Amino acid sequence: MLKKILLASLIAASMGAVSTSAMAETDKGRVTYAPADAINNVSAKIKVAIDAAASGTQGDALADLIKDASDLSKEINANDKVDRARASANNVLKSAKKLAQEGKTQEAEEALKEAAKKFEALKSLI
Numbered sequence: 857m858l859k860k861i862l863l864a865s866l867i868a869a870s871m872g873a874v875s876t877s878a879m880a881e882t883d884k885g886r887v888t889y890a891p892a893d894a895i896n897n898v899s900a901k902i903k904v905a906i907d908a909a910a911s912g913t914q915g916d917a918l919a920d921l922i923k924d925a926s927d928l929s930k931e932i933n934a935n936d937k938v939d940r941a942r943a944s945a946n947n948v949l950k951s952a953k954k955l956a957q958e959g960k961t962q963e964a965e966e967a968l969k970e971a972a973k974k975f976e977a978l979k980s981l982i
Contacts (some may be wrong), residue, residue, distance in 0.1 A: 945974035
C-alpha cells in the first residue's frame with residue numbers, strides 16, 4: 857500500500873515539475889497581444905481594407921490587405937467562445953478575400969463591413 861502511495865505521489869510531482877503549460881513561452885522575437893488589443897488591431901486592418909476598397913483598390917492588392925487582417929486574427933485567443941466567434945468572423949474575411957480576387961469590389965467591401973461588426977462583437981465575449 858505504501859508503494860502505491862509513494863508511486864502516485866512521485867508521478868504527480870514529476871507531472872507538476874515538468875508541465876509544458878507551466879514552461880510555455882512565446883517564440884523568441886514574437887509579439888503577443890492581449891485579446892482586446894488583438895481585436896483592435898484586426899479591426900484597424902479591416903478598416904484599412906474597407907478604405908482601400910472605397911478608394912478603388914481592386915484584385916490582388918485588396919485581397920492582400922484582407923489577408924493581413926485574416927492572419928492577424930489568429931492572435932485573438934481568449935477562450936472557446938471567443939475562438940468560435942473569431943472563426944465565424946474570419947470566414948467572412950475569407951469570403952471577402954475571394955470576392956476581391958474575383959474583382960467584385962463592392963461585394964467584398966460589404967463583406968468587410970460585416971466582418972468588422974463581427975470582430976467588434978468579440979469584445980463583449982472577453
